[in-house]
Amino acid sequence: MDESSSKQDSPQGILSLKNIHKSFGGIHALSNVSFELNKGEVHALVGENGAGKSTLIKIITGAYTPDAGVIQVAGEEFEGLTPSVARRLGIGAVYQEFNLLPDLSVAENIFLESPPLNKVGLIDTARRAREAYTFLERLGTHTHIDTGELVKNLTVGEQQIVEIAKALAMEAHILIMDEPSSVLPSADLDRLFSIVKTLRSEGHGIIYISHRLNEIFEIADRVTVLKDGLTMATKIVTETNSAELVLLMVGREMTDMYPPKDNQPGELLLEARDLCIEGTVFNVDFQVRAGEVLGMAGLGGSGRTTVCRSLVGLGKVHSGQVLYLGQPAPRSTAGAAGVGLVLIPEDRKTFGLVLNQSVRFNVALPNLLQFQRSGLLQGKVENDAVRRIISDVQIRPENPDMGAENLSGGNQQKVVVGKWLLANPKLVIFDEPTRGIDVGAKAEIYLRIRELTHRGVGVIMASSELPELIGMCDRILVFHEGRVAGELVRKDFSEEVIMRLATATSASTTPVS
């Protein structure tokens, strides 16, 4: 399949997995998967959720032992790794959820495992700060991050850099990056790419996982596609294109992700007037009408999520007003849901799902009143409603008793969407509706949103993915540092204009390319 070994001047393999098998209780997570990584290579790993990427990563980091197959690291052969062996072999990982201690400084976090010691055996803080600085400088970011700053005061992008530096401090030369871009505002992407390129030129091998195919073409050398636990192909990036990768990933061509726009905005549903939230949101005005999609763009921390949460009564409104159907909006989520105003929050695992409960429990939770007859919940009514939602939003498997934590990310998101569809909302606020889910599930979520607007439901869609905002919205509100930097109508949509507003760079200072 892959001819890269004969291409360059003898690339040096540092990691190779051969014919890896792994199953869980009769389900094949990986079947005969092979994967190679060379020194100084960025090897992308793509596939829909449930394709086996996470399992493969866990085998490389030693969290799982394969049922069969061979792992070769730096010439040594293993039947399976343990986390400590993997670490000793120089395998490091940067996950979507960072392993940083927010109340410790940058330097303390970078050297958490093995801080430099002085002669007496105590931590040499001066040397630690110096060496932390060196690591950050190597990543080309020393001007931005103070090694003494507490990690909780850093932006997400800066925290990610600290996480990478931490892996380097543990002498990792095989670096796994699990969807590093998904947590970043678009403005930080260039910095991430330049770091990845720096690491590559230093001879590190990088396994780069992403749902965003355009990133792969920007920085990867090779790409391996997994589907249903099988290796579909390993391609040299310059010899493939995104259409081919999508076809390999989903087994079908995705011609148009976004359903056609044919919204007919109706009556005014919600209006924010001069909304101010202490320290984070200032003088925000907007309106949402029935049957339209209002987009909210902006970098992480721009106030987008804070506004979304405040609309359903979460957090304190400092001044200003939110009117819903002409009345002041309820100041609790329960009150808001009672009048059809619902928030589908970002981060389904933290805010969307009771993970240790079933799909049924989760879908039913905000809708219990519907299942109540003379004061008692009726199991049959509940069951029928949950089954209807499972088939409406196509949750797989179609098992209401399935534990929410055992579903793939895409299906988890469908459960969160489904539980609110059952509530018959009038206005739905989606915050990052498609983060970290595969293209197939994304397309289905978009379809659900379009169905809502057809039924005359108003939708607010806050997202950091510009293509989906442009593809789905009728109007886009762009936030910058807690203020509305601009409102765009459909004919003015472009990624460039949105980014310019979101980063507050005027057109004249943007270099013309």
Next chain:
Amino acid sequence: MAVAQTSTSSSAAHRSRKLIAFLRNNASLLLIYGLILVVGVYAATQAENFRTISNMANILRQTILLGMIAIGQSVVILTGGIDFSVAMIARVVALTVATIFAAQNSNPALIVPLILLGLVVGVALGSVNGLLITRTHANPFIITFGMANILRGVSLAIATTPIRGIPREYLRIYDTKIGIIPVNVIVMALIWIAAWIFLNRSRLGRAVYAVGGSERVARLSAIRVNRTLMAAYMFSAFCASVAGLFILSRSGVGDPITAEGMDFQSVVAVALGGISLYGGRGSLWGTLGGVLLLVMMSNVFNLLQVNIYVQQLFLGLIVLIAVAAYKSPRSAT
């Protein structure tokens, strides 16, 4: 190829997964009732006194008082909290009622009003727990433990020696039977059934599980979290108050060490019964088994003359094992 293999074996795999899921979901129940059987059989062969009717009746009686408290404790623990003030609420309720009886010349006409007063005092204390927990967001253990210490002080202020002067009619309540069933058994059964219906068939009960599973998710799912927590702590205090009233009827005097140790015992019983101390998982069947097993073991220990300190050590071990057995939801993912 692997795909084909997966699909042919999937229905069998599905069935075995269902079986495994059933066993896993009910493992703690199977375990607890199995243990009761084992301990019972063992005790019956080892200690002759265990088999006697009067000992069996004794075990049941002890089950009832701890059982009432443990039902309330179960609901609180299902919300992810803990109520360490239950024993002291039972004590303060018992001593309050006893003091008023004593001051009013054991007037039997006061029985009904004082029972109601006792319940009101108890539930009011529970609502203070609930208010402090929902307003301060402090750890429920700290709040209820602090409450327990305040109430311990209050009860010492009320009485340091047993309070006499409880009317004879009140003392009879504990032994009153309707048909052949003692009233206390009926009350405990009613509380258990009410709690079961509440947890399984009411919106508020579902909210208890949701809050215990994840408070943030519950709040974002239109659940009134504060109201749910208030209800749980008030219910727990109600159960403790009922137990306090029965203990007063049983002992016949307002005993200043009423219900000593029942706070910890109730937590142990709930944990034994398989309700996760992290909240959100478990059932009242488990609590019933947990109480029965605990009372039975302590009965057997006494019959076999096991040192009281060893018994204490044993209780402590059970809690540690229960905590270890239910990993925190965070570490499980």
